[in-house]
Amino acid sequence: MSESALYVVATPIGNLQDMSQRAVEVLKNAEVIAAEDTRHSARLMAHFNINTRLISVHDHNERQRIDSILDLLRAGNSVALISDAGTPLISDPGFVVVRAVREAGFKVVPVPGCAAFVAALSAAGLPSDRFAFEGFPPAKRNARQQYYQEQSSESRTLIFYESPHRVLESLKDMSDAMGADRQVVVARELTKTFETIHSAPLAELIDWMAADHNQQKGEFVLLVHGKPKPEAGVVDNNVEHVLDVLLAELPVKQASALASKITGVKKNLLYKLALEKADS
Incomplete structure (x- = not known):
């Protein structure tokens, strides 16, 4: 890396073999790695024998870190930005830093790799020519119910992330808003030991998950079949x-x-x- 730049580096979402050789080299050669959680990332660095200095850049200090990152770039150094897992900025911190670096005239270089929603979409068997990644739905039930109701007429495949302690209630709210027969795919613990990709109409999916508490654990991607467009000549x-x-x-x-x-x-x-x- 001869010129100073901010490298946005994707890291594995579970299976460490998904780490690219390019990502390893970028992280080894950077002056600093800006990590969402330095303690979490330290384990990844140790596995790949990466000794670059780590600094924390997360939701609560992102704006405060901008000046120090820009100072490093002005001094001719390169900085790598990583999140806890997957591609930075995809439901993770980093947007504020990337925007500031670009506005300051420095280069931002993506080092692509894992993104949970892309991995899930590739294996879900739902239409993928048009889709909308929506990130996390609202945490509060009333807001979530209204949110799903607003999304219910969307014809594109919808993709959400959800936390384990909310996933079952979230699916129930989705069923109320979109109908019990709407086809949904749950992708859980992708690339990890207990990876599960399960597809069913919402009513069946809710019963399946409620019957097995283990299916309520881990990292979730929810993929929802879009509302079918009415056939020509048919009035709903x-x-x-x-x-x-x-x-x-x-x-x-x-x-x-x-x-x-x-x-x-x-x-x-x-x-x-x-x-x-x-x-x-």
Whole structure:
């Protein structure tokens, strides 16, 4: 590493054999490693015989560390940024530091590797052409229920992280908001000894997890099949309800036109359905 730069280095999420040779070399040659938890990362460094000095950069001190990191870069040194596991900034600290380093005109170099949600998506068997990574849902139940309700109509595959002490209640809230038949994949303890990837409709998934307390332990990725888009020519129950309400007050033509504006469904399709309702 001839030029000073901030290297954003991915580390294993469980299996240490997933550590890349490039990541090891970057960490060995950096002046300093900025780690989320220096005690946790010290074990990883010892395994790979990396003796670089560690400093802590976490949620509570990230802004305070910026000046010292910039001073190191100005002096021509390189700094490596790591989290406890996986890729930094993915539901982990680091965004504030990366932004400050870029704004100061220094290079930021990604050293890619593990990310739990990418690993889970690759093995889940859910549509992966379009997806939304949402990180952790709200911890409080009322906020979480509202949050899942807001996400319930999303057609992309949804990906969440969840903690072990909340995962079962979180799945129950998800079922209430999205329906008991929504297909969900639980990916637990990825790359570790007790790795589990289990797919089922939410009702079955909740019973499966409740029956085995061991399945409520570890690191979780929850992957949710997006809401299927209605088939062409098919009007779902919510749209039909809007049309029925408007037909009770307006002529067929006006009701179908207004229902189209409200729901986004084609006017001709709603007009045809309104005529059928008027004739029945």
